[in-house]
Amino acid sequence: MSTAVDQPRAVREEDALDLQRVDNFLRQHIAGLEGTPTLAQFPGGASNLTYLISYGERELVLRRPPPGAKAKSAHDMLREAQVMAALKPHYSYVPAILATCDDNSVIGHDFYVMERLRGSILRRDLPTELGLDVEGVRKLCQGFVDRLIELHRVDATSPELQHLGKGDGYIARQVAGWSDRWQKAATDDTDACTDVVAWLMAKQPLQDNASCVIHNDYRFDNVVLDPEHPLNIIGVLDWEMATIGDPLMDLGGSLAYWVQADDDATFQSFRRQPTHVAGMLTRREVIDYYGEHSGLHVENFDFYEAFGLFRLMVIIQQIYRRYVLGQTSNPQFAGFGQAARYMAGRCRRIIAGSSL
Template sequence: MSDRQEKFGGTKEVADALKFDVKNLEDYMHAHVDGFEGPLEVKQFKGGQSNPTYQLITPNKKYVLRRKPPGKLLPSAHAVDREYRVITALASVGFPVPKSYCLCEDEGVIGTMFYIMDMVEGRILWDVTLSDYAKKDRWPIFEAQVKTIAQLHSLDYEAIGLGDYGKPGNYFERQIGRWTKQYIASETQKVDNMDKLMAWLPGQIPQDDATSIVHGDFRLDNMVLHPTKPEVSAVLDWELSTLGHPLGDFTYHLMQWHMPSIKTMVTASLAGKDLGELGIPTAEQYIRMYCEAVGRDGIENIDFYLAFNMFRLAAILQGIVGRVRDGTASSAHAGEMEKNIPPLADVGWAFAQKAGAI
């Protein structure tokens, strides 16, 4: 088993800061979850960085609970009500998400807002190099990923009731503004290349203003694969989803080919790997697979998109570091994230320079 699989996969005992009254939750589930039968046992998933995520175990079935973390929070973050809304809508058209049961906005039940969904059995893979798999089994897993994100970007969001799930248009302008504010609010160290990116990005936004549902954090370890087949059974962690630009979402996913290779990074990098030897598509092959699936000729301005996404991920990680500072982080590994921010900013600025920044 890879180090990342061991570190981030599976469950653990609930951290003291994230415990709640299990009897209260059990009573709530009796009233609001069809077919629920106790008694209830609660574990915490190791991997959740932002919204604490729990496994709810009963004699007949397992569920998953996602909640807002307790304590001081950044504005607009941890929107579990939006997660609940989007997975409920997506399930209605057969997109692979867990079945949702209920959203509880009453903070008196466990202390913060939460929702409950099915526990989808299968594989969550934390090592993007798929080192635990044979060469012949790797390409089909990447193919399943790209088909799934293409399916998401091809959905008619208005037809499934998500026409007001975000603001169509000006996606990059709004995202750059949002993450700049959140980065500054959480800042714990001076990173020159983050300052350069925040200054450069707003003036470089491409004119292409397409809109689709975007996941916002689409990556291998945010999906459940079928136990034995190269198929995506469920896409998880919709906290950052909205209406946005499909190329912003796809090129975020594409960062796994360009990410600085840092041991503390949650998702491993493919940068510098012999992909032919591994049986994994190159970034160029993967772009072609996506473009074929969504009917695009190609992706112009790829360096802008990658610079933007390196900046955005660094800002997301800085938010986690800020929650460590404020005492509201939900992962034992959150403090390690601070080390990742300068290397991400460096790679982001290198892409900006490829796009003409000086």
């Protein structure tokens, strides 16, 4: 087994499951499970929790909300499983759904179980075991963008997919919705960003570029690579926020996390994926590559890039507000207010240089 294969760890005490109850449920819904199961937990993920359940060589992955999550909130496991099941026939990189559970007597939450895709997941740094040179990294990066383009080409009008979104007007709904969330996430030390919000409101496109399936959280740490042939992406994970929407909004959201080699030290400290290594495309190169291979016009991408940063700024500020109110005590969140202000500065730099 390649050492680059993403490995789980011991289950955190606060995230423990009743494995006996889970085992009883799984044996009723998945054929061929034999032996005594073992349980481990995958690291990472600030939202939903991901576990590995092993029956000898048979490996299953269970996804559930974090402790304290309310039903029908942003952690809708049954919707995520529905999206994945509907998309799987059209986009082969989606893991197969094996079972869903809405009986809270099992683990206290809705959950779903999917096949495990054994492979490498890129996080902060590029594993040396993958053996990629500069040209290999560039091909990996291009393949990453290709898989997003392929998703955006899925026929969203098919009966099983067309109900995943709300129809035309996606951009307008996103701008209004995230602006409202920004207002509600404010704390005493918040930069109000009235100028940023006003610019996004004024410069938003009058209509969507297209209406297609979008991932809404497409990053390197949500794709699985074949560890023996790392240029091959074998899976795309975390479909919680997938919907029908504008493809350039999806790309802009991805680029909010894209820290490149010449970015300042503060932005470098935010990096969660190895987009800084030699061979990786710059943000501008990603935009141009996407435009060339998708056929969509990307010349005036400033709005999408600024909105992607704004959306990430809101997410950071929402977490910081929870910290300020004492709803979470994680010390790493203490600096999130300052991080949100930094993201506002990045938005303003894009706005200042925009020709829109």
